[in-house]
Amino acid sequence: MERIALFRRPWSPSPIGAGRRVLGRWRASSLRQIEAGLTEVKAGVGRLEDKADAQTSALLALREEIAREKGVNPEVLWPIFERRGEMRLGPDEMRRRAGEAVATILDHARQREAPSNDADTAAARDWLHAALERDALRQNRRKR
Numbered sequence: 001m002e003r004i005a006l007f008r009r010p011w012s013p014s015p016i017g018a019g020r021r022v023l024g025r026w027r028a029s030s031l032r033q034i035e036a037g038l039t040e041v042k043a044g045v046g047r048l049e050d051k052a053d054a055q056t057s058a059l060l061a062l063r064e065e066i067a068r069e070k071g072v073n074p075e076v077l078w079p080i081f082e083r084r085g086e087m088r089l090g091p092d093e094m095r096r097r098a099g100e101a102v103a104t105i106l107d108h109a110r111q112r113e114a115p116s117n118d119a120d121t122a123a124a125r126d127w128l129h130a131a132l133e134r135d136a137l138r139q140n141r142r143k144r
Contacts, residue, residue, distance in 0.1 A: 071095050080105065 077094045080101045081087065089097070 077101075 077098055080098070081094055084101060084104070086097075100134055
């Protein structure tokens with residue numbers, strides 16, 4: 001009576017099976033080395049990001065210090081005060097009022113405009129939609 005193998009052996013005596021085992025071990029070893037290398041790279045990137053953040057904050061502090069010492073160039077402030085209608089201010093007065101002017105501009109920008117007439121908006125939207133459809137039809141006719 002012949003024996004039937006119900007389970008496969010964990011290893012194969014053939015040379016092909018031996019090669020597969022070697023390749024499997026090599027692949028596992030390579031993956032472990034790659035994972036270790038990635039961990040080192042991630043740690044290095046983290047250190048570089050920390051260093052860059054420190055340098056950025058140092059540069060910002062230096063810029064603020066220079067700005068306090070030298071002040072703001074009045075030519076930069078001129079358009080702000082011209083828009084407010086205060087064109088006869090001297091450079092020192094412009095520097096003193098710059099914060100107030102910027103705050104006024106920001107407040108104005110934050111205010112929402114009153115909604116327009118909804119019927120007019122709907123009519124304009126319908127007109128635009130119809131015009132776009134006409135243009136699309138013309139483009140399709142030209143392609144034929």
